[in-house]
Amino acid sequence: MYCPTTMFCPTTMFYPPPIFCPTTMFCPTTMFCPTTMFCPTTMFCPTTMFCPSTMFCPTGRAVLDRLSSTTLSEVAAASGGSSGASGLLPAPLDVAAFCAVSANATCGLLGPEEFCREMPGKRGVVCDVCEGPESSSSRQHPAAMAADGDPATWWQSPVLTEGGDQHVVLVATLPGKMELLHVTIKSGPSPRPLAWSLEVSSTENGDDWRMVRAFGDRDHCRKLWDLRPERRRRKVRAVKRTSRAEKPSCSTQFTSPRPLENGEMHVSIADGVPARRVRVSFRAAHPSTRHQYYTVRDLTLAARCICHGHADHCSVDHKGAKCSCIHGTCGAHCQRCCGAGAWRAHRACVERADECSCGERGACSYDDTGAILCVNCTENRAGPLCDRCLIGYYNVLADDPCAPCDCDPEGSDGSCKWDRKHHQVQCACSAGFTGALCDRCEGENTVFPNCLVEVTTAACKCDTRGIVDSSRACDDVCECKVNVIGERCDTCAPGYFGLSSELHDGCRPCYCSHVASHCIANPEAGDDVSMPLGDAWLITDSGAADTVEPSEDEHGKPFLISYEVEGWEYFYFTSAAYSGERTAAYGGRLAARVTWAIARGDSGGSATVMPDYVLLANDGSRLSYGNTSYESPGLTELIAPLEEGGWYSGSELVSRGQLLDVLSNLKAIMIRAHFHYDQDEVRLDSIELKGSPSNIREICTCPVGYVGAQCTACSWTHVRLLRAPGSAPAFECVPCACNMHAGCEAVDGPCGPCQHNTTGPHCERCLPGHYGNPVQGGCKPCACPLYESSNNFSPNCALASAEGDEFVCTQCPDGYTGDRCEL
Structure with missing residues (x-):
């Protein structure tokens, strides 16, 4: 390769394979190039690259080498920002070797498993066997082998079911919370996945997973994540669209089934993202004439320590990551001053001459204007000066510690204040309740804790809520409803709850995710939920097989001109606005407002007859509500109570348990958009979920390993395993092999930090x-x-x-x- 004295870098530099250059590249006067140049398949460069005096083509990790000498000032300057001269960034490192890697499914765990694959450049297939951890052979493929640095080993999933659930996750727990910059995944003896996503969590227990980027073909981008594949968007005349900058993207890159093995996937994160755990979520494999499965031969995680601008070096090992702090700062992340100075990111700790007014209520810091700011408030305090109590706490004098309110949860929202006149705590009571602690009913003839009028009198024996005929409350023998027991018919039978005169059978059956049978009524009312509009919605056909992107009016409301979906019975469709575990919605009601119009002059058509709502579950279950017609165009309200009695599976009414099964694993909501065969256009004006009243849902006594009001989640010492579609229960909470002292990501995965000494x-x-x-x-x-x-x-x-x-x-x-x- 010939290197001239002055080198002008074009937009694209074609080395075999090509290297994609930044928009602006500053090159040295002299550039030394070796005879043989080993470059990665694809090099991802920053917007501005600063070259050293002598530049050698790297052997495979150019990004890490280049970023290792970048300071915060350079990054800010390259992006148009600024920072103080003391702002530093430590070198990025490949931390995969220091990570604990686990998977929710690994081949061989249930016994030796045969898998077959196509061979590149040859006809036919080659088969092998994957064995479990009890084997001592090289046929094991546990999750740890994805990051062991050995090119001869790999992690492998079980053989997948064609057309079934193909969701498998691989999780890497970083040595500490770090800034993730780049991820490279190299597959083993299998093609790259057809659809997958990269997700991060900033906490060790993984309760805030956030998707960074998704990859897949056009159909999977829409169906799995409700994202548009990266492509040139069509322009819609006279329509203002909302910004999608905050949504993750779905790229069609890496979706080819070739190469058949050792294919690479690269994800660069331009601004970096804080991460404690990194999750690769495999969603779909390429169709195969033989077996489908996922493999990872090598995982590269380029990350750097978070040092808040106070270190340019940090040490990383299996035990953690620690910054080499300067500027008078201390801590693993240089997150505090060693002495009594005021801590600020990117600025040295400086002793202040003015006295700190936080006292023992908190630690002193300072905002950007130099004003005192109290942080890490103690004694249940809050506020910029730690001068007030948290909600649910009170104090008598301003300098006193904040004590808990101790309000009755049935009659108040938990907040209180000190009543100086009566020298006592006064809780904020809900309507119908009274007393200093809201522990009494306001009405004379009402009964605590529900503060309802007593349903029986001293003269009559039977509880009118539980007897078949409420007019016979004074009979000598009470005739109880089906789900009610007791001499007075005043108790729900085992496995039932919520005695009510409005229920035909007296009490509702406990749902409890089909794993428990004992429950009581939940006194909490459900929350109202207002769902977003805009790009959260698509248009789909009745089978949810295809989707069309609606336009948006000037208020961000999705609308559609009917000729775009001619021949469809179409619905509004969303999985982004409301999905996942939604059993708390039971007892509430869906309320949508839809405006539609008929084309002027058209009068030969008729009204359509179709459901108002459809609920789709991840296991393929489908429930519909309503099957009516609407004759008058204009604003139409669609109301659907989320209770049994109006929801159908096919032509059969569903039970309470069947409805809750779908709500516990909700994939999408569909709202009717087609009302008339002469319909010209339709617009979704609003959609909300009205919260349920109290006592309509239950609180279950869950078995060991299950948690949540209705046992819908697993405890931290158990891991969730899905059962076959249609099973009841739909999942099982299996204990981690950690003796109940730690959590785990997978049954065969490593234990998290051990507790209980x-x-x-x-x-x-x-x-x-x-x-x-x-x-x-x-x-x-x-x-x-x-x-x-x-x-x-x-x-x-x-x-x-x-x-x-x-x-x-x-x-x-x-x-x-x-x-x-x-x-």
Whole structure:
């Protein structure tokens, strides 16, 4: 390769393979190039690249090498921003080798599993066997092999079912919270996936997953994520569209089934994203004449430590990531001042001459104007000066600690204040309740805690809510409704709740996700939910097989000209606005306002007859509500109570349990958009969910491993495994192999941080200085002879016998003896 004295970089530099250059590239006067140039298949460059005096083509990690010398000032300058001279960024590193990697499904766990694949450049297939962890052969493919750095190993999923659920996730837990910049995934002996997404969570327990980017063909982009594939959008005349800048994109890149193995996928994150966990969510595999499965041979995670501009270097290992802090800052992320200075990102800690007014209520910091700002408020305080109590707390004097309100949850929202006149706490009571703690009813003839009028009188024996004929409350023998028991018909039968005169059978059956049968009525009312409009909605046919993008009016309301979907019975469709676990919606009602019009002069057509609403579940279940016609165009209100009695599966009414099964795994909502065969246009004006009244939902007594009011989630020590579509229950909470002391991402995955003073791969041992049996319970600290460190002379102790809780200290120092080093 010939290198001229001055090198002008074109927009695209064609090296074999091509390197995509930035918009502006500053090159050195002299550029030294080796005889042989080894470049990555695709190089992702920043907007502005600053070249060193001597530039050598890298051997495969140009992005990491280039970013390693970038400072915050350069990044800000390249993006048009600015920062102080003291702002620093540490070098990015490939941290995959320091990550704990797990998967929710791995081949071989249920026994030896055969898989077959097409061979590149050859006819026919090659078959092999994947074995489980009990095998000592090289046929194991656990999740850890995705990041072990060995090109001869890989992770592999089980063989997938054609047309079935193909969702498998691979999760990497970073050594600490870091800024993720670039991800490279190299497949093993399988094609790259047809559809997948990259997601990050900033917390270790993964409760805030956020999708960074999705990849798939046109159909999967829309059906899986309700995203438009990256393409040139058609222009709609006289229509103002809303911005999509905050939505993740769905790219059709990497969707080819070629190469058949070792294909690479690259994701660059221009501004970086804070991440503690990184999840690769595989959603669909390419069709195959043989077997479908996913593999990952190599995972590269380019990330750098978050040091808030106070370090240009950090150390990373399996135990964590720690910045080498300067500017008088301390902490793993340089997140505080070592002394009493005021901490600010990108600025050195400086001692302030003015006195901090936060006192013991919080720590002093300063905003951008230099004004005092109290942070890390204590004693349940809040506010910029820690000068008020959190909601649900109160104090008598301004400097007093904030104490909990202790209001009755039935009669108040939990907030309170100190009544100076009566010298007592006064809670904010709901309508119908009274008293300082809202623990009494306001009306004379009402009964706490529901503050309803008593349904029976002293003269009559039977509870009118539970008897078949309410006019016979004074009979000697009470005739109970089907789901009611008791001499007075005043108790729900086991497995039922919510005694009510409005219910034909007296009580509702407990749902509890089909895993429990004991429940009580939930006194909490459901919340109202106003769903967004705009690009959250598409137009789909009655089978939800195809979609069309509606236009938006000047108010962001989606509308459609009917000729665009001629021949369809069409609906508004959304999975983005409302989906997932939605059992809390039961008992509420859907309320949509739709405006439609008939073309002028057209009068030969008739009204359509079709459902007002359709609910789709992820397992393929489909429920519909209403089957009516509307004759008059204009504003039409569509109301659907989310209770059994009006929802159908095919031609059959569904039960409460069937409706809740769909709500627990909701994929999408469809709203009627086609009202007349001469219809010209339609517009969705609003859609909201009205919350349910109290006592219509239940609180279940869940079995071990299940949590939530209706047992819809797994506890932190259990992992969720889906069962076959149509099963009841639809999922199972399986305990992690961590002795109930830690959580896990998958049954075969590593345990998270061990709790209860335990340690070990499965939290099976006590920490040093503790004793007990972690397999049966937690570990307690040694007392040799006392707990205080000044009088605790043995670093270790152990149970005295397999039974009982007695222990002996095992390392008494010279001069001390006895079971507790007490002599």
